[in-house]
Amino acid sequence: MLKVECVVFFAVMSCLEAAKLPSYIIPCSASDPNLNECGRKHAQDALPSVIKGDPKFKLPSLEPLKLPEIKITSGNLRVDLLNVIIKGFDNAQVKDMQIDLKNKHISLTVFIDKANLLSNYEISGNILILPIRGKGRSNITFAGGSYKYDFDYTLKDKHGDKYMIMKNNKLDFKTERSYFYFENLFGGDNQLGEQMNKFLNENWETVEQELGPAITQTMSTIITSSLNGIFDKVPFKDIILQPNPA
Template identity: 40%
Template sequence: MKLLILFTVFCYSVTALELPSYITACSKSSPDFTNCAKESAKTAIPALVNGDTKYHIPKLNPLTIDEIIIESNGQLKIQLHKAKVYGLSDGKLTDIKLDEKNGVLDISLDIDNLNIQSDYEINGRILVLPISGKGPANITAVGGHYNVKVNFDLIEKKGVKYLKLKDTDVKFDVKRAYFRLENLFDGNKELSDQMNKVLDDSWKDVLKDIGPAIAKAVGAIVEQLAMGVFERVPYDKFFLP
């Protein structure tokens, strides 16, 4: 019974935290809500990218994602292992909208240079060409504008409301994307170089197949922040009445 009481107290203490000093609370009913959030993000993002153990937020530059799996219409399968995601430190919040009734938080971000480095496995067809291999991968998205829809529930603990993440949906546009997959075709350098040139020359079409990796990386970043802060700080301390 003593252990159960201690465990209950510990769980509650984990969630009932004050807003971090580097985040400014904004009034959700204020006409200046978006500008307030933008100003808050200017100081919050540089602090958050270094991680915060109190809120269980890991280091975000880079953020390590154990595995990203992409399957495209049964024609292509890509697996990224131990992916490291760089670039959030230069991210800028450009817009934010809160729909409390439907449980949606729309966040718009600009990230000038998002880079993913990982080990990969690929098999199938891309641009109707057969492709296979495993080795180091480097994916870079330049001039990216990302819209992240955060779907959430409001849950109550001891009379206090908390935002609980359900899922995220990411859509984005980029000015340019670069893909480099080493060791394609069992290490055949000539074929590997030719395929990488095709990937580079046709980056807009390639983005349709490999782009979901970028979306999942950005979604993972937002989810880490949401679970770290939103699920531990009472809702009304983050979004003022």
């Protein structure tokens, strides 16, 4: 059973009054025959501003993204990543967006060439078939990562307008390669530490399956909170422009 605990520094609060969409986010029209491409292009155009963060909409700065900790428990393996710094969002590319207004479903696919996660770590238990323990600095890199974020939504009446309420959000990812380095394994035994790091990188796909879900769960929490920061404040009609009634 995989258990993930994520701690994030920010919270998204509902706003009592409607706000305008940030100037760096350009809405698309529901009647646009190329709605998906419009959404993808405008999401890509907005990305540099989104990465910088926006306190008005509770958007955190993403380059770098700083988190106090990510905790992972899988079987008898326990990993605590502390004082986490994640870099790489500034090279993100929005590859696809699918907006299904009829079924109230949106998906977004982003490619990140290299996502680098630096932290202090504490690890104990077994990974694959080998015992592992240690405490020190760690470096985890996901290369060629494709991240797909899906969510459903409902519309809720508030302040005389309809607002998006997210549900069933999910983040999946695939990488071309992952790299792992944990210093000071086995109490600083250099030979055992080098052998273990070599083993982790030779079996990177399996190790990614052990550690990846916690990291993606953290990212999903951040994405959801960031989107809610906008959806809580901006009416749906200003996010997806509605055609004028006949």
